[in-house]
Amino acid sequence: MPLSLLKNLIFVFKNRNKQGINHIPGDIHYCILALIGCKSVLTIHDLVFIKNSKKHFDRFFKYLLWLYLPVKLASRVICISENTKNEVLKYVKIRNIEIINNPIDPAFVYSKKEFNSVNPTILHIGTGWNKNLKRTIMALQDIPCHLRIVGKLNEEIITLLKCGKIEYSNVFNLTDEEIRQEYINCDIVNFPSEYEGFGMPVIEGQATGRVVLTSYIEPIIEVSGGAVEFVNPLQIESIRNGYLHIISDKQHRDKLIRNGLENVKRFSVQSIEKQYMVLYKTI
Structure with a gap:
């Protein structure tokens, strides 16, 4: 032992x-x-x-x-x-x-932000095997955006970002307050995970008032209350179409945000x- x-x-x-x-x-x-x-x-x-x-x-x-x-x-x-x-x-x-x-940390509260449909900031939290960063990068090629990645990057991911000509920035070892600020600064919370036990970033994004793109898998279906943009995490085209739907459809975004704010109440x-x-x- x-x-x-x-x-x-x-x-x-x-x-x-x-x-x-x-x-x-x-x-x-x-x-x-x-x-x-x-x-x-x-x-x-x-x-x-x-x-x-x-x-x-x-x-x-x-x-x-x-x-x-x-x-x-x-x-x-x-x-x-x-x-x-x-x-x-x-x-x-x-x-x-x-x-x-x-429960969700009560420090996560609604913060109004005008959605940047020209060059949205897409927040991706986590760089582990299950966080699906590779497919995220491939799905974002030729979509004007800024990919904000929280977590350490390896050389393979950095090469993929450069080859895909993705505008990105990277931070790690953030404090809780710095993490909350990342949610406030972003336009889309990106969470197309292949596996999760719960999916806390989903409800953290909803509580902040941000539209969330995530996987149509359990337990995220259960936790999200359906107030998210669901995608197939194994299909690059599905992830890509999810981004395009969010960016192009204001009414859809607003509905997801309203429903998300309602959903998080049960996690107080x-x-x-x-x-x-x-x-x-x-x-």
Whole structure:
């Protein structure tokens, strides 16, 4: 067992609440091993830790310590979306599982901005394998815009941007406030992901009052409330047509923004807090 895991287990064991409820809100699922005999809640955001494991031993190690044992030992398992719940149940059959969505940071508030239909700023958050940046770049060729990318770029992506003659800028290691400002500055939030556990940028964009282009996949269908420009993330032409539709149709944009602002109300901190308080009282 890696030393960092052992240190975390020791810390949790020493600080466990024997009379109350111990809640592991994600990532360090294995720490529930230090809570045996205590009331515990485990929140699972996604199963990317398994999907990212290429070697058989690493995959089994993550499955055992991050999924199987934690969900079997937890008093209650919380998934942040129906999609995550269904994925968990494919691997482990349990009954003590339910859905409570992630809340949105109340700092994300509506900020009015005149849409730049001549040269819109398209905000792309994340450069991981699932964020679909390559197809985004290919879909944007010959569309006048400024692509604002948050996340470190590798040489392959930089070459693709240059070959496609994409006007772009790149930032990373931003503070929370700087991230919020990126949403305010943009015209379109770009999120054509291939895989997500929830899709927080979708509701962050909606809360800011920006039109969101995203994938027609779960859990984004569930989370977005349909108030987005849906595309097929595996088809460059579909992504491209989505941009063109947003840029050319003001009535469509305005409708998506209105519906998006309505959709995010269900993700307020107050709403999610009430659901957790009800849950805690049942354990």
